[in-house]
Amino acid sequence: MTMISDRQQLAYIASQAADARVNVELETEGMTLNIGPQHPATHGTLRIIARLDGEQVLWAEPSCGYMHRGYEKLTEVRTFPQVTALVNRIDWLGSFANEVPFILAAEQLMEIEAPPRAQHIRTILFELSRIANVSLFLGDLGVQLGAITPVFFAFRDREYVLNLIEGATGGRFHPNFDRIGGLKDDLPAGWIDETRAVMKKMRKFCDEIENLLFGNEIFESRTRGIGVIPRDVALQYGMSGANLRASGVDWDLRRDQSLPMAWDKVDWKVWTHNDGDSYARCWVRLQETRESTYIVERLLDTLPSGPVMTKVPRIIKVPEGEAWISTENPLGEMGYYVVSKGDLGPFRVKIRSASFNNISIVPWLLKGVYVPDIITILASLYFILGDIDR
Amino acid sequence: MYALLSSIPYWGETLLRLLGGAVAVLLPAGTIVYLFLFKMMSFMQSRLGPMEAGPYGSMQLFAEVGKWLQKEDLLPERADSFVFKIAPLIVLASTFLLVAVVPFGPDAWFTNFETGVFYALAVSSISVLGILMAGWSSANKYSLLGGLRAAGQLIAYELPMILAVVGVVIQAGSMNLQNIVVAQNAGSIFGFDGLGNPYLLTQFVGFVIFMIAVQAELTQTPFDMPIAESELVSGYMTEYSGFRFLMFFIGEFATAGVFAFIASVLFLGGWGVPFSWFGWTGIDDVDNWMNIGGPLIMLTKMLGLVFIIMWVRFSYPRFREDQLQRFAWKFLIPVSLVNIMATSVLKVAF
Numbered sequence: 001m002t003m004i005s006d007r008q009q010l011a012y013i014a015s016q017a018a019d020a021r022v023n024v025e026l027e028t029e030g031m032t033l034n035i036g037p038q039h040p041a042t043h044g045t046l047r048i049i050a051r052l053d054g055e056q057v058l059w060a061e062p063s064c065g066y067m068h069r070g071y072e073k074l075t076e077v078r079t080f081p082q083v084t085a086l087v088n089r090i091d092w093l094g095s096f097a098n099e100v101p102f103i104l105a106a107e108q109l110m111e112i113e114a115p116p117r118a119q120h121i122r123t124i125l126f127e128l129s130r131i132a133n134v135s136l137f138l139g140d141l142g143v144q145l146g147a148i149t150p151v152f153f154a155f156r157d158r159e160y161v162l163n164l165i166e167g168a169t170g171g172r173f174h175p176n177f178d179r180i181g182g183l184k185d186d187l188p189a190g191w192i193d194e195t196r197a198v199m200k201k202m203r204k205f206c207d208e209i210e211n212l213l214f215g216n217e218i219f220e221s222r223t224r225g226i227g228v229i230p231r232d233v234a235l236q237y238g239m240s241g242a243n244l245r246a247s248g249v250d251w252d253l254r255r256d257q258s259l260p261m262a263w264d265k266v267d268w269k270v271w272t273h274n275d276g277d278s279y280a281r282c283w284v285r286l287q288e289t290r291e292s293t294y295i296v297e298r299l300l301d302t303l304p305s306g307p308v309m310t311k312v313p314r315i316i317k318v319p320e321g322e323a324w325i326s327t328e329n330p331l332g333e334m335g336y337y338v339v340s341k342g343d344l345g346p347f348r349v350k351i352r353s354a355s356f357n358n359i360s361i362v363p364w365l366l367k368g369v370y371v372p373d374i375i376t377i378l379a380s381l382y383f384i385l386g387d388i389d390r
Numbered sequence: 391m392y393a394l395l396s397s398i399p400y401w402g403e404t405l406l407r408l409l410g411g412a413v414a415v416l417l418p419a420g421t422i423v424y425l426f427l428f429k430m431m432s433f434m435q436s437r438l439g440p441m442e443a444g445p446y447g448s449m450q451l452f453a454e455v456g457k458w459l460q461k462e463d464l465l466p467e468r469a470d471s472f473v474f475k476i477a478p479l480i481v482l483a484s485t486f487l488l489v490a491v492v493p494f495g496p497d498a499w500f501t502n503f504e505t506g507v508f509y510a511l512a513v514s515s516i517s518v519l520g521i522l523m524a525g526w527s528s529a530n531k532y533s534l535l536g537g538l539r540a541a542g543q544l545i546a547y548e549l550p551m552i553l554a555v556v557g558v559v560i561q562a563g564s565m566n567l568q569n570i571v572v573a574q575n576a577g578s579i580f581g582f583d584g585l586g587n588p589y590l591l592t593q594f595v596g597f598v599i600f601m602i603a604v605q606a607e608l609t610q611t612p613f614d615m616p617i618a619e620s621e622l623v624s625g626y627m628t629e630y631s632g633f634r635f636l637m638f639f640i641g642e643f644a645t646a647g648v649f650a651f652i653a654s655v656l657f658l659g660g661w662g663v664p665f666s667w668f669g670w671t672g673i674d675d676v677d678n679w680m681n682i683g684g685p686l687i688m689l690t691k692m693l694g695l696v697f698i699i700m701w702v703r704f705s706y707p708r709f710r711e712d713q714l715q716r717f718a719w720k721f722l723i724p725v726s727l728v729n730i731m732a733t734s735v736l737k738v739a740f
Contacts (some may be wrong), residue, residue, distance in 0.1 A: 033531050040620050055535070055711060144620045146611050146708025152435035218612050218707045371535065372710045375621045 005228040011368030037066045044385025060366035067389040075349040085176045091387040094133035094330035096125045099178040105325040105338040106180045109318045113260045118182040118308040123262040127292045132161040133330035134289045138209045144379035157205040160198045182309035199293040206290045223279035227377035237361040241332025245272045246280035253328035266298035278380035355383035414489045418647030426700040461632035473527035478637035480520030485644045487513040492651045493568045495684030496676040506567040518544040525626035536625025540616035546718040551603035553726035557596040557733040558656045571660035572673045586664035590657045595729045597657045604649045612706040654691035661688050
């Protein structure tokens with residue numbers, strides 16, 4: 001059963017009425033607007049085909065595939081350790097988080113587990129890439145709504161996090177640091193203190209964004225009640241991540257499944273919001289960024305000592321079998337279905353990326369909204385094109 | 391000015407006026423772009439802005455102009471070429487027409503006519519025409535949406551602007567901008583004439599409404615839906631490049647400067663200092679040095695007002711088109727009507 005908010009229903013009726021009126025009196029035709037593939041609001045190459053009546057959208061449809069890079073196929077001609085170099089380009093803002101589920105799936109097939117220290121560091125880096133990813137969202141949100149300043153703050157403070165990731169892994173965007181059975185290296189000296197300092201900075205950044213955007217009346221009037229996704233609809237469309245939690249579904253894979261990761265070792269909170277509108281989605285992401293900084297700090301407090309790599313053969317052959325692992329990535333649920341035939345490389349990998357499912361709701365959501373709201377809604381759904389097209 | 395001008399022929403006088411007009415439009419525009427768009431915005435966004443061209447990047451604007459002049463003048467295939475080409479000129483022309491009535495000193499003005507306020511408000515809406523022409527003739531859907539948004543928005547915000555100015559006109563008892571300046575500087579607040587009587591104090595509501603309307607008229611954030619770079623790419627300017635884009639660009643900031651001039655004339659006492667400081671009683675007593683000092687005072691006040699406009703521009707998100715209309719018709723216009731009523735009652739009472 002589909003719950004439609006009053007606003008959407010009214011907008012839909014108004015659009016129908018406008019359509020009828022226009023057709024009877026003036027015989028004017030609507031306008032088809034192609035938003036994208038090259039458009040400042042789609043940060044990538046998403047194309048939205050929108051049928052407009054004036055400024056109101058009659059129907060809209062996302063058309064994706066302009067950036068398809070064929071990663072699922074490419075993995076079949078790589079060995080298992082090589083695949084991480086590919087997959088961390090899927091969601092290029094939170095790249096380390098892309099490696100983790102694949103490595104976990106491979107480890108599950110090989111029936112090994114990373115040592116506790118490696119699990120901790122993996123989780124820390126996972127959360128750092130979440131912070132790096134979502135902090136950019138928080139800045140970009142302003143740009144999409146016309147405020148140009150927050151994005152510079154976001155880029156400024158995100159740099160600290162990227163420096164941390166670079167310090168630990170050697171790569172700012174594409175760490176390629178996760179290995180089957182552990183990590184490539186241990187943390188460098190001084191990294192932990194540095195991380196604590198940066199986490200304080202990121203919390204300050206969150207406060208700054210909260211004051212600059214979330215406390216602003218114009219921002220509220222632009223986002224509250226815009227693009228409401230009721231709980232049932234969100235579940236039906238297979239949404240995940242902050243988009244789902246903003247619709248009031250208390251669902252977080254970090255907490256809800258037991259993986260060989262360190263999230264269950266520390267206390268933290270899953271943030272939800274009941275409104276399901278654009279404001280709620282942005283708000284949940286803001287809170288999650290802040291929560292992530294606490295997770296990182298607490299994980300640093302409980303960081304165990306020991307090796308960061310278990311014993312694995314020099315040439316990794318993954319035994320025959322199938323495995324499905326998904327994690328709560330910055331954009332939502334990201335999973336890998338790995339089929340191995342006992343070779344050096346996977347036989348088939350199916351990638352479930354969050355953005356692809358998250359934007360599948362766009363045709364439903366954009367019906368009856370105004371053109372500026374298209375941008376608000378797309379911004380608040382938060383997709384990365386690499387994550388849609390893979 | 392007449393003493394100076396009486397000895398030169400009419401064509402020379404005209405030439406001087408044109409030169410003065412160009413300076414009065416382009417100098418504020420350049421100052422605003424460098425000071426606010428390049429530098430203040432950068433500092434607010436924790437970056438340095440242009441630093442290479444000239445000391446602290448002060449020559450950056452010349453480099454930019456040089457770049458724009460070299461660019462190809464693109465014309466969309468299906469554009470209405472005559473309208474497309476003339477649109478930026480019309481936008482810029484309205485700025486030049488607007489500056490014609492601004493008084494910069496006791497004798498430093500281009501024209502001084504009795505219905506200056508009326509004229510200023512009338513010519514300021516010519517730019518809408520240019521924007522609408524640009525939006526329609528570009529043969530681009532984004533441009534069309536931007537142009538129509540601009541038309542709807544500027545019409546909605548003309549009215550609060552006019553109504554806000556009516557309060558000043560009632561209080562000054564004149565529509566001549568020069569007389570409004572004199573009335574403010576020669577005036578007194580309950581017998582205290584050390585400050586004159588800037589209408590900022592008595593017409594504060596009008597001032598706020600006027601500045602909001604100016605913000606909308608200039609299509610600066612939070613009212614920049616006609617441009618809305620994240621939605622409509624660049625709105626009505628999408629298809630423009632090179633010199634024609636430059637004209638839009640200059641027009642945008644020159645109009646900001648000129649509107650700030652007009653706001654400072656209407657609300658901040660214009661070119662004058664309180665006349666009581668020097669014992670002047672009317673415009674005929676004002677010393678000649680004010681013809682030099684006046685423009686400088688105006689420039690200072692203009693920069694102060696543009697600072698506010700730009701500050702808002704850099705820190706606010708943008709409204710949606712219908713929210714903007716609602717804001718204009720349901721809030722600004724009623725408030726300005728109440729303001730007019732209160733002003734007229736108080737004018738009669740005192």
